[in-house]
Amino acid sequence: MPPLEARLQALEDREAIRDLIARYGPLADSGDADGVAGLWAKDGSYAVQGFADAAGRDAIAGLISGPVHQQLLADGCAHLLGPVAIELSGDAATARGHSVVLRWTGQAFEVHRVSANRWQLTRGSHGWQVTLRENALLQGDAAARALLAR
Amino acid sequence: MPPLEARLQALEDREAIRDLIARYGPLADSGDADGVAGLWAKDGSYAVQGFADAAGRDAIAGLISGPVHQQLLADGCAHLLGPVAIELSGDAATARGHSVVLRWTGQAFEVHRVSANRWQLTRGSHGWQVTLRENALLQGDAAARALLAR
Amino acid sequence: MPPLEARLQALEDREAIRDLIARYGPLADSGDADGVAGLWAKDGSYAVQGFADAAGRDAIAGLISGPVHQQLLADGCAHLLGPVAIELSGDAATARGHSVVLRWTGQAFEVHRVSANRWQLTRGSHGWQVTLRENALLQGDAAARALLAR
Numbered sequence: 001m002p003p004l005e006a007r008l009q010a011l012e013d014r015e016a017i018r019d020l021i022a023r024y025g026p027l028a029d030s031g032d033a034d035g036v037a038g039l040w041a042k043d044g045s046y047a048v049q050g051f052a053d054a055a056g057r058d059a060i061a062g063l064i065s066g067p068v069h070q071q072l073l074a075d076g077c078a079h080l081l082g083p084v085a086i087e088l089s090g091d092a093a094t095a096r097g098h099s100v101v102l103r104w105t106g107q108a109f110e111v112h113r114v115s116a117n118r119w120q121l122t123r124g125s126h127g128w129q130v131t132l133r134e135n136a137l138l139q140g141d142a143a144a145r146a147l148l149a150r
Numbered sequence: 151m152p153p154l155e156a157r158l159q160a161l162e163d164r165e166a167i168r169d170l171i172a173r174y175g176p177l178a179d180s181g182d183a184d185g186v187a188g189l190w191a192k193d194g195s196y197a198v199q200g201f202a203d204a205a206g207r208d209a210i211a212g213l214i215s216g217p218v219h220q221q222l223l224a225d226g227c228a229h230l231l232g233p234v235a236i237e238l239s240g241d242a243a244t245a246r247g248h249s250v251v252l253r254w255t256g257q258a259f260e261v262h263r264v265s266a267n268r269w270q271l272t273r274g275s276h277g278w279q280v281t282l283r284e285n286a287l288l289q290g291d292a293a294a295r296a297l298l299a300r
Numbered sequence: 301m302p303p304l305e306a307r308l309q310a311l312e313d314r315e316a317i318r319d320l321i322a323r324y325g326p327l328a329d330s331g332d333a334d335g336v337a338g339l340w341a342k343d344g345s346y347a348v349q350g351f352a353d354a355a356g357r358d359a360i361a362g363l364i365s366g367p368v369h370q371q372l373l374a375d376g377c378a379h380l381l382g383p384v385a386i387e388l389s390g391d392a393a394t395a396r397g398h399s400v401v402l403r404w405t406g407q408a409f410e411v412h413r414v415s416a417n418r419w420q421l422t423r424g425s426h427g428w429q430v431t432l433r434e435n436a437l438l439q440g441d442a443a444a445r446a447l448l449a450r
Contacts, residue, residue: 004305005154011161011311014319019164022233026246026298029266029288035300076289078248078264080232082380083322096326098378100402102250102264104289109261111409114378114402116329138329139376139404148326150335155304161311169314172383176396176448179416179438185450226439228398228414230382252400252414254439259411 014086016128017093017121025079033064041122041129048135049115049144076104077112084119093128095119096148099135114138116147164236166278167243167271175229183214191272191279198285199265199294226254227262234269243278245269246298249285264288266297314386316428317393317421325379333364341422341429348435349415349444376404377412384419393428395419396448399435414438416447 001009020039027035037057040046046054046063054060063069084097101113120132136144151159170189177185187207190196196204196213204210213219234247251263270282286294301309320339327335337357340346346354346363354360363369384397401413420432436444 004308007308007312008154008157008161011308011315012157014315015161015164018233019235022247023235025232025248026235026266027300029248030295030299032300073295074290076264076287076291076294078232078250078266078288080248080250082325082378083233083318083383085319085323085326097322098325098329098380100378100380102261102288104264104287109264111261111402111411114376114404114409116326116378137376137404138378138402140374141376144376145330145373149330150327150332158304158307158311162307165311165314168383169385172397173385175382175398176385176416177450179398180445180449182450223445224440226414226437226441226444228382228400228416228438230398230400233383252411252438254414254437259414261411 010088013088013093013123013128017086017088017095018084020121020128020130021081021084021095021097021119025081028064028069028079029073029077031064031070031073033061036064037061039130040133041124041131044129044131044133046130046133046135048133049137072101072103072112075106078102081117091123093121093123095121098138116144118147160238163238163243163273163278167236167238167245168234170271170278170280171231171234171245171247171269175231178214178219178229179223179227181214181220181223183211186214187211189280190283191274191281194279194281194283196280196283196285198283199287222251222253222262225256228252231267241273243271243273245271248288266294268297310388313388313393313423313428317386317388317395318384320421320428320430321381321384321395321397321419325381328364328369328379329373329377331364331370331373333361336364337361339430340433341424341431344429344431344433346430346433346435348433349437372401372403372412375406378402381417384417391423393421393423395421398438416444418447 037060080100082098084095086095103112115135118134187210230250232248234245236245253262265285337360380400382398384395386395403412415435418434
């Protein structure tokens with residue numbers, strides 16, 4: 001690939017990954033279970049603290065259609081993400097950042113969850129997809145902090 | 151347009167839209183009514199739950215110079231945005247994401263508003279501008295969730 | 301530089317600056333004092349309200365290894381940033397945006413700090429680095445709002 005095109009491709013990769021992750025919150029908070037699952041590769045996984053590990057798109061969609069998330073939607077919620085720090089390595093990438101769940105209690109908005117996230121992504125025939133997202137609550141545990149480490 | 155330049159242009163468009171939206175919070179929280187209004191097209195609108203719909207730049211500037219926003223500034227506030235998921239279509243684009251207003255009560259920071267946002271943007275002779283921003287509180291209403299839907 | 305390459309370079313610069321700032325939170329919340337300090341130029345500074353001004357990498361690393369930040373890590377915390385509005389000017393840049401510190405109290409997550417931030421950056425032989433980050437609490441003070449102003 002000519003040098004200029006390689007530089008362009010690297011920017012496109014980073015843009016695609018950032019956009020993929022930015023779509024999570026709007027899809028989750030509009031209750032779009034298939035849309036959320038479609039961010040992941042077919043054999044992708046989501047390991048989110050407080051829930052059984054979800055392996056494969058059906059299981060990931062099940063987190064959105066399941067009772068905990070549906071209650072959050074009924075209450076009123078926002079799955080807010082921070083910016084992600086992206087490391088590209090050919091057809092693979094890692095992104096690190098925070099996620100925060102805000103919830104309407106009926107009287108006020110509360111900070112319901114604050115988590116560390118490590119996203120593993122790969123580029124396949126359908127573009128960039130998530131292969132593994134790990135999410136752990138930042139409540140003082142070293143394992144959660146480790147997800148954010150270089 | 152040659153293929154490489156078209157790819158570059160698409161990245162520039164996404165960058166310009168992201169930057170436009172990223173400027174909202176700093177402009178709002180520095181009380182820059184004209185700066186906020188200048189993000190919108192001349193005939194642009196801002197439909198923000200809890201306020202009368204603001205059509206045109208004077209009305210949008212009026213939201214910033216008006217008593218509710220001025221009280222927030224005097225209290226201490228942050229109009230924090232999450233990342234936006236951007237869909238480009240030629241000279242038009244849609245961006246979806248969350249916004250959160252944090253407020254100093256005098257004793258602590260409270261989560262004052264948590265909203266869904268859908269931004270409609272167009273590219274004109276002055277570059278990308280907002281034509282419509284819709285904002286609705288995520289308190290369990292389906293209409294708010296719908297702003298975030300694909 | 302040919303026009304296309306200059307446009308590509310401008311996008312790369314913005315991407316590098318955004319990524320640099322996006323790395324702050326994960327590095328801070330994984331307790332990586334050297335990693336945080338390495339975002340700054342050798343003679344860079346961090347003026348953060350509530351702490352003595354930190355000039356140079358050793359002093360900046362000392363903010364992370366110091367007792368206040370270490371207590372936050374032990375409690376559970378997230379240094380969440382919002383998007384930054386970036387102004388490029390050759391080998392210098394300014395970025396403006398919010399930062400929020402969320403803390404686990406042992407019983408709930410609280411909004412511990414909400415700040416305005418102005419980042420000054422320069423491009424040197426090691427790429428883009430922070431030369432000055434100013435951080436002030438948004439508790440109604442005009443000086444904090446001024447950091448966000450155009």
